[in-house]
Amino acid sequence: MTDWNEEVDVLVAGSGGGLAGAYTAAREGLSVAVVEATDKFGGTTSYSGGGGVWFPCNPVLRREGVDDTVEDALTYFRAVVGDRTPAGLQETYVRSGAQVIEYLERDEAFKFQMFPWPDYFGKAPKARLDGKRHIVPAPLRAAKLGELSESVRGPLGTDRHGDPQPDYLIGGRALVGRFLLGLSKFPNVALHLNTPLVELVTEDGAVTGAIVERDGQRVAIRARKGVLLAAGGFEGNDELRQRYGVPGAARDTMGPCGNQGRAHEAGIAVGADTDLMDQAWWSPGLVHPDGRAAFALWFTGGIFVNQAGERFVNESAPYDRLGRDIIEHLDAGTATLPFWMIYDDTEGVVPPIKASNVPIVEAEKYLEAGLWKTADTLEELAVEIGVPAAALAATVARFNEFAAAGVDPDFGRGDEAYDRAFSNGEPPLTPIVKGPFHAAAFGISDLGTKGGLRTDTAARVLDTAGEPIPGLYAAGNTMAAVSGTVYPGGGNPIGASVLFSHLAALDMRAR
Known part of the structure; x- marks a missing residue:
């Protein structure tokens, strides 16, 4: 038994694309705690120059008169990914992305625009050569976000060279900023920086919460509905890179220093299965x-x-x-x-x-x-x-x-x-x-490792027998990538992170 220090409905580890799960949960009336291991929100997402998502046939594209179909997009995606990942997972990604944009655009905090970016396998069947499966968040004035803008990671010129913070958040920083702006409306949300995940807590085989470290103290947080692990990859950890055979070095990754694989190891410790652990976005x-x-x-x-x-x-x-x-x-x-x-x-x-x-x-x-x-x-x-x-x-x-x-x-x-x-x-x-x-x-x-915990179409983490671990979800680079060993198009990594975080929150709401 655990003596809980805090209780919420949903605990989210990570603050990049995982903020989509926190936002969805809060909007659906659940109480949420977000724990970020570093001193800034945003993770790898915040370093993305475009912050785009590959979501075919979404409302932004439909308003622009794009003549694509979901069936064509699915044909393309399956052609390049093959059978390396489950067909159902691929179909969920391609078919459900538009629904996420519909959901977000009902909130004035979110604005997107078309940014044509050609599919990455131009000779594959149904590839979109004009790039009209890709959208990006609209720039966000830092002043609109208030003091929270100073807590958004990046840009890279600031973090690596000490350049001054720009007046506008663009690309991935704009997406993170817009999620923070949306979350600020809800009183049932707690955001914690400098709070790494230490381990998951289980009872009778179900994940019921987690131990985090805050101000040098271990804090036990009960999560009544579930825990979402969306804390990035393990690209910043040379020991794990070597263990799983990931080429390259932590020195040369674009992921932030906090991406050490703690969420991966916590999931594995409670029986999670993994896949693609030798892979990265190169x-x-x-x-x-x-x-x-x-x-x-x-x-x-x-x-x-x-x-x-x-x-x-x-x-x-x-x-x-x-x-x-x-x-x-x-x-x-x-x-x-x-x-x-x-x-x-x-x-x-x-x-x-x-x-x-x-x-x-x-x-x-x-x-x-x-x-x-x-x-x-x-x-x-x-x-x-x-x-x-x-x-x-x-x-x-x-x-x-x-x-x-x-x-x-x-x-x-x-x-x-x-x-x-x-x-x-x-x-x-x-x-x-x-x-x-x-x-x-x-x-x-x-751009980060892409191997992680295997999940089903609701982002529920699977054990080594292929069964969901109750109460445990994964998304982003903590989840084994839906795209397998390839990168189908710009916006695929962030798109998958946003979508499966969103689906995880909806599944937790239904529990």
């Missing part, structure tokens, strides 16, 4: 002067070369697909870290990257750290980065021929809609001709 990462590789996309030029001075991937592929290709080459020994982006002086010494996520600082710092190299000729640049001079010159000459022809027969750069998303629909094949020539060091980054 991306190439520009290496910054602090030594960390950070997610970067939107390349307007440049090619990647390996230690042989040769291209080895489609540099414009969707970032998770690109990251996985890079990891395969690392495993095979056909690429090593760092690998290099080769580019010319068209835009100067700064690499042709328009979305570095972690802001690029003064060029001198990269040059001093040996992360950016410059030389008058490609042969001299090859010496600087330690690759064969003749091979690098030949690689660039071959690529320039492709650029002139507008076709990349080696790696298909530009063959899919996403490849061309940042080049006005044209093949992203920019010749490398203007000296001096430059190289920028790259590594492998991730």
